Amino acid sequence: MNTILKSLTAVAFPIAVLILSTTSMPAQQTKPAEMVKDHSPVGTWIWERKSGDKMIESKVTIAEKDGKFSGKVKDEEHDLEIKNSALKDGTFSFEVFPHPEAPTAAIKFEGKVSADKIAGTMSYTVNDEDKSIPWTAKKYDPMTPVIGKWLLEFETPDGNALSFKIQAKKKGKRLGVTFVDDKTAKVRSVKFKDGVLTFSTKQDYQDQPISVDWDLTIEGNQVNGVLYYYFDETQDEGEIEVTGERVK
Numbered sequence: 001m002n003t004i005l006k007s008l009t010a011v012a013f014p015i016a017v018l019i020l021s022t023t024s025m026p027a028q029q030t031k032p033a034e035m036v037k038d039h040s041p042v043g044t045w046i047w048e049r050k051s052g053d054k055m056i057e058s059k060v061t062i063a064e065k066d067g068k069f070s071g072k073v074k075d076e077e078h079d080l081e082i083k084n085s086a087l088k089d090g091t092f093s094f095e096v097f098p099h100p101e102a103p104t105a106a107i108k109f110e111g112k113v114s115a116d117k118i119a120g121t122m123s124y125t126v127n128d129e130d131k132s133i134p135w136t137a138k139k140y141d142p143m144t145p146v147i148g149k150w151l152l153e154f155e156t157p158d159g160n161a162l163s164f165k166i167q168a169k170k171k172g173k174r175l176g177v178t179f180v181d182d183k184t185a186k187v188r189s190v191k192f193k194d195g196v197l198t199f200s201t202k203q204d205y206q207d208q209p210i211s212v213d214w215d216l217t218i219e220g221n222q223v224n225g226v227l228y229y230y231f232d233e234t235q236d237e238g239e240i241e242v243t244g245e246r247v248k
Contacts, residue, residue, distance in 0.1 A: 039090065039113040039114055039115055040064070040113070041062045041069065041087060041092040041113050041118065042062050042063060042064050042069075043061070043062060043139060043140070044059060044060070044061045044062075044139075044140040044142070045059070045060050045061075045062070045117075045118055045137035045138065045139060045140060046058065046059045046137060046138055046140045047135065047136060047137040047138065049075075051077065056075050056076060056077065057075060058073060058074070058075040058078075059073070059074050059075065059140065060072065060073045060074075060082065060094075060109075060137065061074075062082075062085075062092075068085075069082070069085040069086075069087065069092075069094070070082065070085070071085070071094070073096050078096075078098055080096040080097070080098055081096070082094040082095065082096055083095045083096065083097065083106075084106075087113070090112055090113055091110060091111065091112050091113070091120070092110070092111060092113050092118060093108065093109065093110040093111075094108075094109055095107065095108045095109070096109075105124075105125065106124070107122060107123070107124045108122070108123045108124070109121075109122050109135060109137075110123070111135060111136070111137070115139070116138060116139045117136055117137060117138050117139060118135075118136070118137045119134075119135075119136045120134075120135055120136075121133065121134060121135055122134075122135035142192075143168075143170055143175055143192055145192075145195065145218050145220075146168045146175070146192045146197050146218050147168055147169060147170065148167070148168060148169075148246050148247075149165060149166070149167045149168075149180065149246065149247050149248065150165070150166050150167075150168065150223055150244050150245070150246055150247065151163060151164075151165050151244050151245055151247045152164045152165070152166060152216075152223065152242055152243075152244040153242070153243055153244055154227065154240045154241060154242045154243070155240070156240065157238060157240070164179055164181065164182065165179070165180040165181055165247065166178065166179055166180065167180055168190075168192075168197065174190075175190050175191070175192050176190060177190050177197075177199050179201075179203075182203060184203060184204065185201050185202070185203040186201060186202045186203065187199055187200070187201050188200050188201075192218075195217055195218050195219065196215065196216065196217050196218070196225075197214070197216045197217075197218055197223075197225075198213070198214060198215050198216070199213075199214050200212065200213050200214070201214070205231075208231055208232075208233055208234070209231070209232045209233065210229055210230065210231050210232065211229070211230045211232060212227050212228065212229050212230075213227065213228040214227050214242070215227070215228070216242060216244075221245055221246040222243075222244070222245055222246075223242070223243065223244040223245065223246075224241075224242070224243055224244075225241075225242045226239050226240065226241055226242060227239065227240050227242055
């Protein structure tokens with residue numbers, strides 16, 4: 001065997017061994033990429049936009065039926081049905097038509113949907129010029145308006161001015177209310193719907209057990225409402241107006 005042949009044999013042998021070794025090993029299974037389920041745009045999403053010298057909060061509420069999306073964009077200036085909505089590859093898009101005098105002039109919203117936001121762009125045309133600006137809408141939690149500490153004030157029938165500080169916070173998916181300065185108050189049946197916070201308490205007032213039903217309307221950082229009381233021993237009962245505000 002000449003020198004060149006010997007050299008080729010020396011190189012080919014380990015390559016052949018490597019090929020045989022590789023083919024004799026069980027093939028490693030490649031797992032197909034798991035399909036990522038799109039986040040749903042269903043729900044309410046909010047964002048801010050500038051109008052003149054002020055910022056306006058806009059809100060879109062999305063519903064789904066039979067695979068089709070519907071909804072409305074609302075703010076202090078508009079109440080618009082969404083059109084041409086679609087969800088594809090995790091991106092949700094829709095259009096609104098805010099100008100009755102220009103019924104074909106659309107504003108298009110398009111963004112990637114995640115668990116807590118839709119992030120993308122808002123596109124429109126001005127004077128035949130196409131424009132696009134960043135747009136991010138955050139998932140709206142219907143409990144947000146009530147979350148925090150509130151100072152409640154009222155006057156009892158015998159003329160005493162009283163105040164209680166309560167704290168409303170989420171416990172998982174539920175809402176909880178506690179009395180900051182009265183750890184003995186037992187709170188139950190907490191609900192917050194359409195801006196109204198309701199709950200019931202059992203506590204002591206002037207060494208007497210009292211049951212109270214609270215019905216409080218939240219408007220921004222102010223609260224107004226009424227409490228209905230019932231003394232368990234004397235069976236005295238009545239209602240009292242309540243006012244208050246959000247505190248730190």
